[in-house]
Amino acid sequence: MFTKKNKQKKFTLVRKRVPFLFILPWIIGFIVFTLGPLVFSLIMSLFDWPIAGEAKFIGFDNFSTMFTADPQFYDSLWITLKFALIFVPLNLLVALVLALLITQPIKGIKVFRTIFYLPAVVSGVAVSIIWGWMFNSEYGVLNYILSLLGIEGPNWLIDPKWAIVTIVIASAWGVGSMMLIFYTDIKGIPHEMYEAASIDGAGPIRQFISITIPTITPTILFNVITSVIAALQQLTLVLLLTGGGPLKSTYFYGLFVYNNAFKHHELGYASANAWFMFIIILLLTMLIFKSSSAWVFYEAEVKKEKKGGKGK
Amino acid sequence: MKVQKKMKLFFLFTIIATLLLSACSSSSDTNGEKAEDGKVKLRFATWDVGDDVDLQQKLIDQFNAENSDIEVVLEAYGGDYDTKITAGIGAKDAPDIMYMWNYPQYKDALEPLDSYIEDKGEEYKGNFYEALWNYNAVDGDVYGLPVGYTTHVVYYNKDLFDEKGIEYPKAGWTWKDLQETAKKLTDKDKKITGFAFPGKPDPYDFEMYLWGNGASYVDSKGNLDGNINSKKAIETFTMFQNMLKDEIAITTEGWGDTEFKTNRVGMFINGAWYLEAFKEAGINYGVVEIPSFGDKPSASIVSSSGIAMSKDSKHKEAAFKFMEFWTGEQANKERLSFELPVLKSVVESEKLQEDPIKSVFYSMLEQSEGYNPTSFVTDDWSKLSDDLSLVFEEIFNPSTRVDPKEALNSVIK
Amino acid sequence: MKLTRKYKFIMYSILVLFSLYFLFPFIWALITALKTEGEVFSFPPKFIPDVPLFSNFMDAWNSQPFGIYFKNSMIVTVLTTIGQLISCSLVAYGFARYDFKYKNFLFILLLSTMMIPWDVTMIPLYMEFNLFGWINTLKPLIIPAFFGSAYNIFLLRQFLMNIPKDLENAARIDGANEFQIFYKIFLPIMKAPLTLIAVLNIILVWNDYLGPLIYLNDQSKYTMALGLASFQGVHELQIIPIMAMTLVMIIPPVIVFAFAQKYIVEGISGSIK
Incomplete structure (x- = not known):
């Protein structure tokens, strides 16, 4: 197309533009569908807006109310963090264990793979209904089965101590997606690497620690970040399964924001709540991301950074 | 090889194109105010689900056929009605006509209807049960036309009564009677309990028990202190709590209908929503008035449903015409299977006062006139309701069971 | 072994x-x-x-126009999946295989879009869609997918980052242009993760409830998830049809998964050689 002379020049120019061409779809989408609403909600947080009525500018009142006059804000924040602390490591661990299990070369593994994945296919609404149906302490089937075994089941949804356990059990049910992500990655590890290690005399555990884990660190990072976000924004289950109860023991931050917006019709206040959480999650993500350079190894960066050279 | 690939691409492309086309063609013009045929288009939002929606659609078809210049489109939002309506109102895209019960919260988005109703004359207004107008108005301004209502009654399981040889409860009974009956019904071996009520009662509903005992959450000025923690109010909560302690009652996770359906609960209190469902589940039940505290008749909260008009509607005349149709005699009769009529003339012509089940709801309605729920008095009911709900839960939840006096005093703060 | x-x-x-x-x-x-x-x-x-x-299944299906819902759900699911595959593979490739100015900032910005709580952006987004005339059409559910989603882009990027750099360098020396490298070399390698994304997206969109609830108005536009939810009224839960339709609704994604397994099992490395 162009002469050899300015080919080099064009080339570097193109090289500079090319990456932006690739990410252009997202940039357009961000500007059209995300930026506007985001800015709008930030502005809204400075207003008192009862949805049905007129919005009134009130400066930073929403934020000061949130920090100084609303104990529910701190309660919900604390419960949510507690949930995330239980849920994130548990979910990661279970997902990883399951992913390893379904790579085992034994008969019928395909069936198990499908079974483990099955719950991830069910919508959040249905998940809450099914589990709510089973957890009921009066007529639920779980406590009935327990009673057949001679165990008196707890009041899952009435006892505040058990309610959060209930949420964890019901939400861990959908661990299949994460399992699948790990599985896809583990499946991608070349056999030769294991064979070589095996010749060197490394056992399965040693192989797991020195080959599997380092290779899948990028997906571990992905799963950590997305499950932190999911845990901190958990809404469907607490809205439909427990309604935030009993005694507000599962009144998660997501529900706090949702209720402020749609039950109390305080959209301005809800925006302030939401923005606070947005910033918390953003900081947390950046922190995890920063830390990742110490424990995540990308093949594409191996040469450049002389890190984690393994296998090759 | 190359050709194959091209074919594949071609196929993919065709599929995408067809789907895109069908996606776009299925986009209609309900946002446009006038359809191509020059008809006025009205959006009408309902919260009903299932068969009720089919029935409503039939009624609407009839209206559309009779009114060639108007086309009403039914939008059924189901269980998340409030979320959807809120989003629509917030984005200034509310339906023209919508089902409504929580008028205080939505009134700023609604059209006041007094002038429309006045045009129709006294007789028109008088045909509705008076008690219902209060529930469709805020501060004296009417925002909705009554469509249906329910009062609360005691449902009792006749089979369980027969098994123990206990007489069915009768109108005019007292809470003491209820407790004695519950005690007789309770059978620990069979896991049957006499009475059940929600462990997390809706504060809107629960106020009726206070009314029956001459108390309420707030006075006419909205003050909590001296009302919710009055002697009578505490007494009421203590009575409920004691039934749990005596193990003649249990709390339920939901409203109690499921427990009632399992035939393990003798009595529970709720509205008319379950009449059909209990029949379908084959439960042999009866209903009776809520028991009194002795000195005066019991009262019930009214859960009313009305239809309101968006204040942003562009076709208010047409909208009201439809609302009139929707609340008229014929529509009331068509809805008999799932809604209690609100027109006196219909109640009379359908002889509902003689119906052993439905008449109870009407006598509870007459008995409950003059009570004003706190949600219509106080400014911020949704917040207060949240606080009350938590306190009630503390009183009834087995892991806390806080002393009612202490708990109710804590609301004041 | x-x-x-x-x-x-x-x-x-x-x-x-x-x-x-x-x-x-x-x-x-x-x-x-x-x-x-x-x-x-x-x-x-x-x-x-x-x-x-077994008639409970038929009764549940016939109690609402589930045929129409099914069609709508299929349209939305297929189109969003195509949109996500195209846009996300491009964007993820851009982030994973190039160094450019503001890359880290843009990437954090991308990640941050995953954290936006929908409660408060939903109403302004509604207004925007209303302005476009998209309310009560399937467009708000479909079109944004053609601009990628942070979740899928991030996931794909993680896979792409794990492919040695030599690959495109060799191709560049052979004179392939940048798009050719992406199209001819990387797309085939990404079969497994792209399948993964397709599966995850299908499930997400198939079950999406809030989007359709907010942006669709009348029944002729409803999706399966909305139909399922309408068995749950304010006062009553119709447990039998809910259970029946829940089971019906998982069939299409399970079929997809059954087919997709094959590609996922191959892994990413299988295709490098």
Whole structure:
């Protein structure tokens, strides 16, 4: 197309533009569908807006109310963090264990793979209904089965101590997606690497620690970040399964924001709540991301950074 | 090889194109105010689900056929009605006509209807049960036309009564009677309990028990202190709590209908929503008035449903015409299977006062006139309701069971 | 690998134990879906209905225009999946394989879009869609997918980052242009993760409830998830049709998964050579 002379020049120019061409779809989408609403909600947080009525500018009142006059804000924040602390490591661990299990070369593994994945296919609404149906302490089937075994089941949804356990059990049910992500990655590890290690005399555990884990660190990072976000924004289950109860023991931050917006019709206040959480999650993500350079190894960066050279 | 690939691409492309086309063609013009045929288009939002929606659609078809210049489109939002309506109102895209019960919260988005109703004359207004107008108005301004209502009654399981040889409860009974009956019904071996009520009662509903005992959450000025923690109010909560302690009652996770359906609960209190469902589940039940505290008749909260008009509607005349149709005699009769009529003339012509089940709801309605729920008095009911709900839960939840006096005093703060 | 009997026994016990947890709710849902209204509420619970009522499934399906819902759900699911595959592979490739100015800032910005709480952006987004005339059409559910989603882009990027750099360098020396490298070399390698994204997206969109609830108005536009939710009224839960339709609704994604397994098993490396 162009002469050899300015080919080099064009080339570097193109090289500079090319990456932006690739990410252009997202940039357009961000500007059209995300930026506007985001800015709008930030502005809204400075207003008192009862949805049905007129919005009134009130400066930073929403934020000061949130920090100084609303104990529910701190309660919900604390419960949510507690949930995330239980849920994130548990979910990661279970997902990883399951992913390893379904790579085992034994008969019928395909069936198990499908079974483990099955719950991830069910919508959040249905998940809450099914589990709510089973957890009921009066007529639920779980406590009935327990009673057949001679165990008196707890009041899952009435006892505040058990309610959060209930949420964890019901939400861990959908661990299949994460399992699948790990599985896809583990499946991608070349056999030769294991064979070589095996010749060197490394056992399965040693192989797991020195080959599997380092290779899948990028997906571990992905799963950590997305499950932190999911845990901190958990809404469907607490809205439909427990309604935030009993005694507000599962009144998660997501529900706090949702209720402020749609039950109390305080959209301005809800925006302030939401923005606070947005910033918390953003900081947390950046922190995890920063830390990742110490424990995540990308093949594409191996040469450049002389890190984690393994296998090759 | 190359050709194959091209074919594949071609196929993919065709599929995408067809789907895109069908996606776009299925986009209609309900946002446009006038359809191509020059008809006025009205959006009408309902919260009903299932068969009720089919029935409503039939009624609407009839209206559309009779009114060639108007086309009403039914939008059924189901269980998340409030979320959807809120989003629509917030984005200034509310339906023209919508089902409504929580008028205080939505009134700023609604059209006041007094002038429309006045045009129709006294007789028109008088045909509705008076008690219902209060529930469709805020501060004296009417925002909705009554469509249906329910009062609360005691449902009792006749089979369980027969098994123990206990007489069915009768109108005019007292809470003491209820407790004695519950005690007789309770059978620990069979896991049957006499009475059940929600462990997390809706504060809107629960106020009726206070009314029956001459108390309420707030006075006419909205003050909590001296009302919710009055002697009578505490007494009421203590009575409920004691039934749990005596193990003649249990709390339920939901409203109690499921427990009632399992035939393990003798009595529970709720509205008319379950009449059909209990029949379908084959439960042999009866209903009776809520028991009194002795000195005066019991009262019930009214859960009313009305239809309101968006204040942003562009076709208010047409909208009201439809609302009139929707609340008229014929529509009331068509809805008999799932809604209690609100027109006196219909109640009379359908002889509902003689119906052993439905008449109870009407006598509870007459008995409950003059009570004003706190949600219509106080400014911020949704917040207060949240606080009350938590306190009630503390009183009834087995892991806390806080002393009612202490708990109710804590609301004041 | 030689498997000892003990190892096999332990493996199978673990697998069965997990299966119980994952499968039991489905079994219970199926049992419930086959019961009569009376049996559902009998106590103690019945594990086998007297006469399994398969007609409950038909009744549930016919109680609402599920045929139309199914069509709408299919349109949305297929189109968003195509959109996500195209846009996300491009964007993820851009982020993973190039260095450019503001890359880290843009990437954090991308990640941050995952954290936006929908509660408060939903109303302004509604206004925007209303301005476009998209309300009560399937467009708000479909078109944004053609601009990528942070979740999928991030996931894909993680896979792409794990491919050695030599690959495109060799191709560049051979004179391939940048798009050719992406199209001819990387796309084929990404089969496994792209399949993964397709599966995840199908499930997400198929089950999406809030989007359709907010942006669709009348029944002719409703999706399966909305139909399922309308068995749950304000006062009452119709448990039998809910269970039945839940089970019906998982069939299409399960079929997709069954087919997709094959590609995922191949992994990413299988195709590098």
